[in-house]
Amino acid sequence: MTSMDTRSIVTGEGEGDGTAAPRRARRRYTPEGRRSLLLTVLLWLCVLYFVLPLWWLFVSSTKSNTALFSTFGMWFGGDFSLWDNLQALFTVRGGIFLRWMLNTLVYSVSSALGATLLATMAGYAFAKYDFPGKKVLFSATLGAVMIPLTALALPTYLLFSQAGLTDTPWAIIIPSLVSPFGVYLMRVYAADAIPDGLIEAGRVDGAGEFRIFWQVGLRLLGPGLVTVFLFSLVATWNNYFLPLIMLNSSELYPITVGLAQLQAAASGGGGSQTLFSTVITGSFVSILPLVIAFLFLQRYWQSGLASGGVKG
Amino acid sequence: MALVTGAVSIGVLLTGCTPGAGDDSSQEAVTQEDIDTAMTTPTKLTFWTWVPDIENEVKLFEEKYPDIDVTVENVGQGLPHYQKLRSAIEAGEGAPDVTQVEYQYIPSFVLNDSLLDLTPYGADDLSGDYVDWAWNQVSPDDAVWAIPQDVGPMGNLYRQDILSQAGITEPPATWEEYAAAAKTVKDSTGSYISNLGATQAGQMIGFFWQAGVKPFAYDGKETVSVNVNSDEAKKVATYWTELIQQDLISTDVDFADQWYQGLASGKYAGWLTAAWGPIFLQGTAEGTAGAWRAAPLPQWTAGDEVSGNWGGSSDAVLASSENKIAAYELAKFINHDEESAMRLATEQFLFPPQVSVLEDPAFVDQESAFYGGQKVNQLFADISQTVDTDFQWVPYMDYVYSTYEDTIGTVITDKGDIAAALDTWQDQLVKYAEDQGFTVE
Numbered sequence: 001m002t003s004m005d006t007r008s009i010v011t012g013e014g015e016g017d018g019t020a021a022p023r024r025a026r027r028r029y030t031p032e033g034r035r036s037l038l039l040t041v042l043l044w045l046c047v048l049y050f051v052l053p054l055w056w057l058f059v060s061s062t063k064s065n066t067a068l069f070s071t072f073g074m075w076f077g078g079d080f081s082l083w084d085n086l087q088a089l090f091t092v093r094g095g096i097f098l099r100w101m102l103n104t105l106v107y108s109v110s111s112a113l114g115a116t117l118l119a120t121m122a123g124y125a126f127a128k129y130d131f132p133g134k135k136v137l138f139s140a141t142l143g144a145v146m147i148p149l150t151a152l153a154l155p156t157y158l159l160f161s162q163a164g165l166t167d168t169p170w171a172i173i174i175p176s177l178v179s180p181f182g183v184y185l186m187r188v189y190a191a192d193a194i195p196d197g198l199i200e201a202g203r204v205d206g207a208g209e210f211r212i213f214w215q216v217g218l219r220l221l222g223p224g225l226v227t228v229f230l231f232s233l234v235a236t237w238n239n240y241f242l243p244l245i246m247l248n249s250s251e252l253y254p255i256t257v258g259l260a261q262l263q264a265a266a267s268g269g270g271g272s273q274t275l276f277s278t279v280i281t282g283s284f285v286s287i288l289p290l291v292i293a294f295l296f297l298q299r300y301w302q303s304g305l306a307s308g309g310v311k312g
Numbered sequence: 313m314a315l316v317t318g319a320v321s322i323g324v325l326l327t328g329c330t331p332g333a334g335d336d337s338s339q340e341a342v343t344q345e346d347i348d349t350a351m352t353t354p355t356k357l358t359f360w361t362w363v364p365d366i367e368n369e370v371k372l373f374e375e376k377y378p379d380i381d382v383t384v385e386n387v388g389q390g391l392p393h394y395q396k397l398r399s400a401i402e403a404g405e406g407a408p409d410v411t412q413v414e415y416q417y418i419p420s421f422v423l424n425d426s427l428l429d430l431t432p433y434g435a436d437d438l439s440g441d442y443v444d445w446a447w448n449q450v451s452p453d454d455a456v457w458a459i460p461q462d463v464g465p466m467g468n469l470y471r472q473d474i475l476s477q478a479g480i481t482e483p484p485a486t487w488e489e490y491a492a493a494a495k496t497v498k499d500s501t502g503s504y505i506s507n508l509g510a511t512q513a514g515q516m517i518g519f520f521w522q523a524g525v526k527p528f529a530y531d532g533k534e535t536v537s538v539n540v541n542s543d544e545a546k547k548v549a550t551y552w553t554e555l556i557q558q559d560l561i562s563t564d565v566d567f568a569d570q571w572y573q574g575l576a577s578g579k580y581a582g583w584l585t586a587a588w589g590p591i592f593l594q595g596t597a598e599g600t601a602g603a604w605r606a607a608p609l610p611q612w613t614a615g616d617e618v619s620g621n622w623g624g625s626s627d628a629v630l631a632s633s634e635n636k637i638a639a640y641e642l643a644k645f646i647n648h649d650e651e652s653a654m655r656l657a658t659e660q661f662l663f664p665p666q667v668s669v670l671e672d673p674a675f676v677d678q679e680s681a682f683y684g685g686q687k688v689n690q691l692f693a694d695i696s697q698t699v700d701t702d703f704q705w706v707p708y709m710d711y712v713y714s715t716y717e718d719t720i721g722t723v724i725t726d727k728g729d730i731a732a733a734l735d736t737w738q739d740q741l742v743k744y745a746e747d748q749g750f751t752v753e
Contacts, residue, residue, distance in 0.1 A: 064598070065595055065596055065598070066576060066596065066597060066598035066599050068572075069569070069572040069573045069575070069576040069577075069596060069597075070573070070576040070577060070599055092364075093364060093365060094365075094367070161403060161406075166406065167406070244388075244392075248360075248385050248387045248396065248406070249383075249385050250385065250386045261362075261386060261388065261389065264362075264388065264389040264390065264392075265362070265364060265389060273364055273592075273595070274592060274595030274596050276572075276596075
């Protein structure tokens with residue numbers, strides 16, 4: 001329940017800013033004279049750099065296995081077999097791909113909501129309270145930013161194995177709830193976005209600390225919440241190694257591990273299958289939700305980051 | 313077919329009559345009564361395999377034994393599978409009852425007593441139902457460690473159109489002819505007669521197998537023998553070295569992008585591969601359908617009929633299983649039941665080691681349009697009879713394969729002397745074995 005509240009607050013915050021964003025955007029582009037050819041070219045190169053792989057992915061997902069290896073990669077060739085590929089994708093191994101999609105969705109959304117809430121509370125506490133051990137704890141958090149999740153995967157596995165939690169969804173969600181970078185981000189953000197005066201005012205009016213955080217703090221932190229939410233969402237969505245070692249049952253796999261397994265079916269040996277077009281189409285389908293999430297959330301994110309500081 | 317089923321039930325009956333009742337102790341034979349009890353007791357089994365859609369065959373098993381509930385888990389293919397298996401065995405929990413194991417990895421699990429000897433469960437009776445060499449892979453001595461699932465006897469897939477363009481009407485029968493054909497094909501069409509996968513240990517070991525090389529041996533305890541640089545091995549290595557140095561054989565890494573393109577574009581006029589190759593090729597090079605043919609491997613001595621093996625798997629029961637009888641019955645059913653074995657061969661395209669399938673017209677008489685209507689299954693079924701029966705492995709094949717890439721693989725890519733590199737490889741393998749505490753013969 002609390003997580004849902006967080007999200008509705010985020011959305012509410014964003015809607016207020018959404019109307020402001022286009023106005024500001026228009027103003028920014030008015031000075032025509034300041035266009036620079038060099039910058040334009042550089043930006044277009046960047047666009048190519050980022051968009052070409054996606055383009056390749058899209059083009060390749062319209063090809064059959066044979067066309068994949070006999071036609072030019074950056075343009076359509078052979079028969080247009082996107083529908084066949086999609087059909088194959090959603091029927092391979094009894095339609096397990098849909099299950100993987102749902103798993104990824106459940107893992108990443110629940111992890112992202114939980115991680116956002118925890119990081120926000122911790123960041124708020126670091127920013128607004130003085131307590132013994134604050135410096136040490138915050139240094140420890142900063143240090144934890146440096147440790148990649150991959151390095152912790154094996155120790156985590158051993159712990160979860162003793163607790164009997166391996167091969168369950170918890171094995172993916174619980175480790176993903178911790179986001180040191182999110183804590184750091186929220187601390188910096190909360191320090192600026194929530195004026196101490198507001199908190200004082202809340203206290204004078206008789207609100208408890210938790211109510212101040214919940215009703216005053218969270219609303220001002222909206223854009224930061226979206227940022228942390230997106231970061232954790234993408235991190236869990238793309239996580240490969242942790243589910244790889246934690247999970248054994250195909251029905252629990254997220255897309256990353258599932259696709260890798262389909263891809264492995266093409267290595268030499270008995271019963272090899274050529275599922276390349278299926279795997280590529282699967283990769284294409286698997287990034288669509290992320291692309292959509294970013295398109296929808298980016299305006300809150302952008303406008304929020306820019307305006308958060310002056311709002312208080 | 314009916315005969316085989318009959319033989320099986322007699323086998324089971326005979327086991328039933330074997331004196332010496334016991335529970336599931338590993339020494340004494342299991343009685344039919346034990347089996348009946350076990351198969352009618354509600355039991356949960358876990359089966360780790362990467363065979364796609366094997367749920368279909370498992371369903372047949374569950375229909376026959378409604379009290380047994382099988383969970384199929386695919387934890388990865390090849391190395392990831394073994395890593396998970398080993399960590400589960402070491403952790404003492406989470407390991408499956410039945411697991412897929414490729415033949416070359418069986419010794420590594422025999423080494424630490426992880427596999428159940430299936431002899432007391434009646435596995436001995438199955439020995440005649442599989443081609444000899446495949447049975448020897450799962451049962452190198454008295455014990456039976458697994459039930460053969462699929463095999464990869466090697467043959468020669470070639471582009472008839474390219475070869476006839478070069479004036480070659482018959483597939484080369486000897487390696488000498490193959491080398492001559494390679495030159496003709498390259499000169500007149502520009503295609504390589506085939507590709508030697510630079511990092512593909514399985515293919516090279518298959519060539520060794522065909523040439524009668526016995527590079528590895530293992531006594532099931534602590535003694536191994538490594539002999540990858542014998543004279544016969546060097547003969548094979550020198551043969552390929554010369555072809556590569558004359559630029560008559562390409563050395564692209566197989567199962568990679570460039571290689572698939574090469575197959576589709578006619579850069580390679582052939583592929584020396586295993587019995588699982590024909591179907592695999594069909595999936596990647598549709599555009600060349602009808603132009604391919606299959607033939608046995610070229611021979612070292614004219615008139616011989618010898619082949620090697622590349623790939624294939626078996627299903628083993630782990631010693632840690634709490635339901636050993638049911639687990640054995642599952643491993644047996646999947647690879648022995650008439651319908652299950654036939655479906656594995658015709659739906660999952662696993663090339664069967666089971667004699668009854670290899671003789672079944674429904675399997676061998678299939679004509680493949682991709683190969684110009686040729687009966688490819690029949691050809692490979694015949695080849696399967698010619699595989700050397702006495703080929704063994706060492707219990708550390710992961711290391712053997714990874715060092716192959718480093719020592720032989722780089723030499724192949726650089727067009728160096730493969731025979732000389734075999735010496736380096738030999739030293740590494742012996743040293744590793746000694747470091748691990750094996751006695752090297």
